[in-house]
Amino acid sequence: MSWLSNFLTSAIGRKLVMSLTGLFLIVFLLIHLTGNIMILIPDEGASFSGFVEAMESNPVIKVMSIVLILGFVIHIIQGILLYFKNRHSKGGKYAVIAKDNATWASKNMALLGTIIFLFLIIHFMDFFIPMKVLKEYGHHQLYHKVIAAFQNPVYVVLYVIGMISLGFHLAHGFQSAFQTLGVNNEKYSPFIKKLGMLYSIIVPLLFALIPVVVFLTHQK
Amino acid sequence: MKLTLKIWRQNGANDKGHFKSYDVVANEEMSFLEMLDVLNEELINRKEEPVVFDHDCREGICGACSMVINGKPHGPLRKTTTCQLHMRHFKDGDTIHVEPYRAKAFPVIKDLMVDRTAFDRVIQTGGYISVNTGGAQDANNIPIAQSIAEKSMDAAACIGCGACVAACPNGAAMLFVSAKLNHLNLLPQGEVEKLERTHKMIDRMEKEGFGACSNIGACEVECPKDIQLINIARMNRWYFSSAFAGDQ
Numbered sequence A: 001m002s003w004l005s006n007f008l009t010s011a012i013g014r015k016l017v018m019s020l021t022g023l024f025l026i027v028f029l030l031i032h033l034t035g036n037i038m039i040l041i042p043d044e045g046a047s048f049s050g051f052v053e054a055m056e057s058n059p060v061i062k063v064m065s066i067v068l069i070l071g072f073v074i075h076i077i078q079g080i081l082l083y084f085k086n087r088h089s090k091g092g093k094y095a096v097i098a099k100d101n102a103t104w105a106s107k108n109m110a111l112l113g114t115i116i117f118l119f120l121i122i123h124f125m126d127f128f129i130p131m132k133v134l135k136e137y138g139h140h141q142l143y144h145k146v147i148a149a150f151q152n153p154v155y156v157v158l159y160v161i162g163m164i165s166l167g168f169h170l171a172h173g174f175q176s177a178f179q180t181l182g183v184n185n186e187k188y189s190p191f192i193k194k195l196g197m198l199y200s201i202i203v204p205l206l207f208a209l210i211p212v213v214v215f216l217t218h219q220k
Numbered sequence B: 001m002k003l004t005l006k007i008w009r010q011n012g013a014n015d016k017g018h019f020k021s022y023d024v025v026a027n028e029e030m031s032f033l034e035m036l037d038v039l040n041e042e043l044i045n046r047k048e049e050p051v052v053f054d055h056d057c058r059e060g061i062c063g064a065c066s067m068v069i070n071g072k073p074h075g076p077l078r079k080t081t082t083c084q085l086h087m088r089h090f091k092d093g094d095t096i097h098v099e100p101y102r103a104k105a106f107p108v109i110k111d112l113m114v115d116r117t118a119f120d121r122v123i124q125t126g127g128y129i130s131v132n133t134g135g136a137q138d139a140n141n142i143p144i145a146q147s148i149a150e151k152s153m154d155a156a157a158c159i160g161c162g163a164c165v166a167a168c169p170n171g172a173a174m175l176f177v178s179a180k181l182n183h184l185n186l187l188p189q190g191e192v193e194k195l196e197r198t199h200k201m202i203d204r205m206e207k208e209g210f211g212a213c214s215n216i217g218a219c220e221v222e223c224p225k226d227i228q229l230i231n232i233a234r235m236n237r238w239y240f241s242s243a244f245a246g247d248q
């Protein structure tokens, strides 16, 4: 199996790992969003709780949530390793930094990733850890916990910042994942680039809308 | 036109290096290298050390004239080497920063000149085909589709200048290596050793200390020969095949 470990530690092998875990997380975001957006349905959380219930009782989702955490961890660790490897390879900065030869997001993926990671810590402390690990409350109460959390304007701002970072991270990451896989050609690339742009605007925007709308409509 | 040059002076790879300011009077017809020649003549007359920079053909085909001008390899003009960059693209009174390529795999020899032999070593591991080709064949003896020939020729335009590495925030050489691989792998003569070549050249590239591509794309923008990122995508596909193929 040495060929496999050689491959996985090669520059392109690492890129492939980033690409595949990234695409997996992109798919996950869609599922996550589908559930979350139900919070905005004005039925006192009935649809949202129904969705949570369905997810909690589905064994496939149970397995997938472990895969998901693995996906996050691998993506993050590999990202950190690549960051340091590349910083070493670069070896210095120019006196004048050219700005018009690449997008800002593409040059700042590690920074954006770090902000998203910090956001994730807050996000996990808010919901995942108290509910799933500490079992402070059951998933039936999740809706009310979410509504309560987003009464706090600080949280709302943090969530919006997290989602803006996610948007920029995806704006580069989405199409970059396909380029790494070797999917770059006249037939598909224009479509992939457009889809990536749409995805990286719409998905974070909808996510960010949830705390904002909850905050504005549930004032006591 | 009067210019202020801030030029990187560095006495060998182990020196720390620093910017030094020079005033120079140039005219718009000069190439950037000719402008540096003017400066060097003055320096020699003043009994100062001339600025060391790499150059050879001065017509955009050898890839020697490596330097970073105002943050861009080969200067502000797209698809142009330093030797073909003319001073009319600058304004009277401009301050211009000139510094060497910065990449671990390209150590500074002196001032603006860097050691790009890492590229040669990558070429040595696979930038050839192993059969004796004999005398030139009749044209069209080997049928090659026009579209394939074009792709290979586009890649063959790479002059090995290293601007891609210099522009890359990761110090990656993927554009260069992919250009060489596409040049040979796409044609029937080179196809035979396609996967082996891909594997060897990429392996060498890594051993030389080049970084890992993160698809930023600055290389493509700064490449004087317009080598496209699509070459990297094709290279990745070959690399995956070479890694996962059952036998070769």
Ligand code: SF4
Pocket (backbone or CB within 6 Å): B063, B157, B158, B159, B160, B161, B162, B163, B164, B165, B175, B176, B179, B219, B222, B223, B224, B225, B226, B227
């Ligand atoms: S790919 Fe372009 S920038 Fe890189 S070495 Fe070849 S010609 Fe120079």
Ligand code: FES
Pocket (backbone or CB within 6 Å): B054, B055, B056, B057, B058, B059, B060, B061, B062, B063, B064, B065, B081, B082, B083, B084
């Ligand atoms: S000196 Fe040969 S390309 Fe510029």
